Amino acid sequence: MLSNTTVTLVRHPHVDNPRGIYYGQLPGFKLSAEGLQQAQHVAEHFRGKRIAAIFSSPRLRARQTAWVIADALGIKHIHISKLLDEVHSFFDGHPIQELVKRNWNVYTGIPPPFEQPNDVLARMQKFLSSIQRQYAGSHVVAVTHGDPIAFTLLWARGSHIAAGMKPEPYPEPASISTFCFEGVQGNQLPSYARYASTS
Numbered sequence: 590m591l592s593n594t595t596v597t598l599v600r601h602p603h604v605d606n607p608r609g610i611y612y613g614q615l616p617g618f619k620l621s622a623e624g625l626q627q628a629q630h631v632a633e634h635f636r637g638k639r640i641a642a643i644f645s646s647p648r649l650r651a652r653q654t655a656w657v658i659a660d661a662l663g664i665k666h667i668h669i670s671k672l673l674d675e676v677h678s679f680f681d682g683h684p685i686q687e688l689v690k691r692n693w694n695v696y697t698g699i700p701p702p703f704e705q706p707n708d709v710l711a712r713m714q715k716f717l718s719s720i721q722r723q724y725a726g727s728h729v730v731a732v733t734h735g736d737p738i739a740f741t742l743l744w745a746r747g748s749h750i751a752a753g754m755k756p757e758p759y760p761e762p763a764s765i766s767t768f769c770f771e772g773v774q775g776n777q778l779p780s781y782a783r784y785a786s787t788s
Contacts, residue, residue, distance in 0.1 A: 602627030641727035
């Protein structure tokens with residue numbers, strides 16, 4: 590019988606954003622000096638653990654985080670998955686103050702082709718299902734973003750996910766969320782889900 594498959598989702602650490610914009614899927618946004626230190630703390634969390642693979646969102650900040658973890662573990666390769674990407678949002682490039690006024694809700698009143706909460710969750714479920722099949726019985730680390738983690742945690746705990754909702758509570762930068770799955774049954778709820786801050 591296969592042992593549980595474990596997936597740990599890491600939210601990338603603090604980002605260098607001197608212009609104060611909502612960067613979303615915009616290219617070129619890297620970790621700040623603080624963020625690089627946070628990534629080292631995250632890497633220490635995994636030191637000594639047997640990690641089968643490290644995956645990352647295509648975003649620079651996520652890739653940087655994944656490589657810090659990989660270097661600490663002596664892993665020579667990371668896998669890039671678009672399923673782990675930041676939300677496809679109308680607000681990319683808009684001032685952060687605009688998002689503050691909306692209470693950081695990037696969904697309400699926004700039409701296609703931009704993503705809604707269930708779109709984000711659907712691709713995260715697809716990612717988790719693929720890991721259960723390809724890495725059954727192993728532990729995989731995946732670096733992603735706040736909303737994908739938040740909606741995955743809500744789903745794992747059996748909470749309703751509605752169109753236009755802002756997920757609460759919200760994972761902090763450099764936080765880790767761990768999910769354990771029994772067998773290879775696709776979009777099953779995990780047998781265990783835990784959120785933790787590394788700060």
